[in-house]
Amino acid sequence: xxxxxxxxxxxxxxxxxxxxxxxxxxxxxxxxxxxxxxxxxxxxxxxxxxxxxxxxxxxxxxxxxxxxxxxxxxxxxxxxxxxxxxxxxxxxxxxxxxxxxxxxxxxxxxxxxxxxxxxxxxxx
Numbered sequence: 424x425x426x427x428x429x430x431x432x433x434x435x436x437x438x439x440x441x442x443x444x445x446x447x448x449x450x451x452x453x454x455x456x457x458x459x460x461x462x463x464x465x466x467x468x469x470x471x472x473x474x475x476x477x478x479x480x481x482x483x484x485x486x487x488x489x490x491x492x493x494x495x496x497x498x499x500x501x502x503x504x505x506x507x508x509x510x511x512x513x514x515x516x517x518x519x520x521x522x523x524x525x526x527x528x529x530x531x532x533x534x535x536x537x538x539x540x541x542x543x544x545x546x547x
Contacts, residue, residue, distance in 0.1 A: 492536035
């Protein structure tokens with residue numbers, strides 16, 4: 424029945440810091456209907472659907488659930504690393520055995536683990 428992933432939702436402790444972090448990764452705020460509470464919908468490459476929703480008015484629950492991380496396909500590994508380095512964001516870069524995919528792991532300001540997957544041909 425499932426035919427695709429619609430979006431992830433992050434509960435932001437600091438909405439502005441959270442939006443600035445995801446801007447480093449290339450996501451941009453776009454259309455969001457008036458839902459009656461603070462937040463944002465973030466889009467990639469001008470895509471038609473928001474892939475990350477951000478709540479700006481909620482307290483994170485004590486137990487975050489069973490989701491370990493969110494992963495995005497990405498381009499521009501060297502540029503992404505430079506942006507994260509300039510912003511002082513810590514990350515781990517690994518090469519996936521077999522496929523050679525570059526996997527960059529970091530955490531957003533709220534503690535959510537983010538994985539960015541880059542093609543094996545990209546230069547680190």
